[in-house]
Amino acid sequence: MPESDEHVFLSKAALHIMESASKSRLFGYTEGQRKRFDFSCDLKKDWSKVISGQTLWGHGGDGIDKDLRTLLHDEDIAAAVYIARHESRNRSRLAEVTQDYLRTMPKSLSRLRVFWVPADFDADDEKSRRTVHNLLKEEITKDLLLQVALGGLTSADVTRFASSRRPGLPLEILSQVKRAGYRSHRHTAKALDVNLNALQFETERLFIIGFLKSDSPQGGIYSVTDSGNAMLDICSRLRDYLHGSLGDGNTNEDFEHICKLLGIDYPSISITEPLLIGDDKRNIEDPTALLLQHVAQADADGAVEWPEPYFNLPSASEISTAS
Structure with missing residues (x-):
């Protein structure tokens, strides 16, 4: 039929x-x-x-x-x-x-x-x-x-992540765990050159949110979850936005649509707005502004290995056809 x-x-x-x-x-x-x-x-x-x-x-x-x-x-x-x-x-x-x-x-x-x-x-x-x-x-x-594709990431996850009072540090922890693993609080605090208590508190927050996982219910040796990796990818594209390099005219409609479903209205924040620690004009009640502050501060600190935009590689058959 x-x-x-x-x-x-x-x-x-x-x-x-x-x-x-x-x-x-x-x-x-x-x-x-x-x-x-x-x-x-x-x-x-x-x-x-x-x-x-x-x-x-x-x-x-x-x-x-x-x-x-x-x-x-x-x-x-x-x-x-x-x-x-x-x-x-x-x-x-x-x-x-x-x-x-x-x-x-x-x-x-x-x-x-x-x-x-x-x-x-x-x-x-x-x-x-x-x-x-x-x-x-x-x-x-x-x-x-x-x-x-984004590991079950939700708008509530994004809001909880952005609400950390230590701008940049949660992103730096995720990047460090993805790059080098997590042997102990002390080892990771030393690698990131941050206060041990702050590191432990933020790591436990990431575990509770669901961006880190551990074989032990009490935590310990952590790894990044699918949703944690998705958060890193999204923040990397938000960094592109702050650098004015997200796409033609610094726009990407498909990325913007996904972000809005996650409660991230990044076009509402001008790339010229002050976002770093010590700037007084940020809106502490706006999850998007807080998230972009995390991105800007982590970028300024230079402690994050930002994931590159994902592009499909051509298949072997496409390469041979082109040749």
């Missing part, structure tokens, strides 16, 4: 949204082969996370069992995406099927992300296409990309 125009549009829209988000330079994007799925892609950095999905539109829920079985039984998929027509029979059937997986394969079910599309969506109508694309962009970015 040929795919409907709506089915084709929704599958392509999912890929377009994820490819566009990669222009934030926080991760890379490679489209995958469809094989058994309606769409598939690989998000890359110093990790590789496959996202595959199915689109449910025209078969009235009859194929939900098969679609979920195809998605959830593939252990290589980091996130299984289901884009479905919002109808009561579809929701009812999906609830029945997922209840079975909840009993038998709860870990696999946790990878499932379902995005509902209004049942009256018409792919032949430009306004309808634009509305649905924007709806999916908001939901896929917030509920999928932040979870998968």
Whole structure:
């Protein structure tokens, strides 16, 4: 049976949204082969996370069992995406099927992300296409990309991180742990040339926020979590902004969209505003201003190894074709 125009549009829209988000330079994007799925892609950095999905539109829920079985039984998929027509029979059937997986394969079910599309969506109508694309962009970015590509980073995490009263130090700790590990409080305090008590307090804050992890519930030998790495990447792009080098005209719409979902309204802060310790005009009630102060102070201190923007490397086949 040929795919409907709506089915084709929704599958392509999912890929377009994820490819566009990669222009934030926080991760890379490679489209995958469809094989058994309606769409598939690989998000890359110093990790590789496959996202595959199915689109449910025209078969009235009859194929939900098969679609979920195809998605959830593939252990290589980091996130299984289901884009479905919002109808009561579809929701009812999906609830029945997922209840079975909840009993038998709860870990696999946790990878499932379902995005509902209004049942009256018409792919032949430009306004309808634009509305649905924007709806999916908001939901896929917030509920999928932040979870998968940015390690579950939330706006609350960002606010707690920015609220530290020691500008720059939390970033310096994250960078030091990522670069050299964390042997002990004393060793790390010496490496960063900071007060031992301050180092211990900020390290424990980062552990509580979830940016550092340890094999011991009480802490100890720490490593940086996925969300901690994402925070470093975001702060590195914010440093680019403060240097006026974020992109053409010092703008990057896809990075800005991700930041706004995290409560970071960096364009509201002029790159000429005073941000370093001792400057009196910073707004201590604005999480964005506080976060940019952390970035500016860590940059001035010179103790952070800032992650470079992520660009996809060409594949071997692309290189040979170009030659």
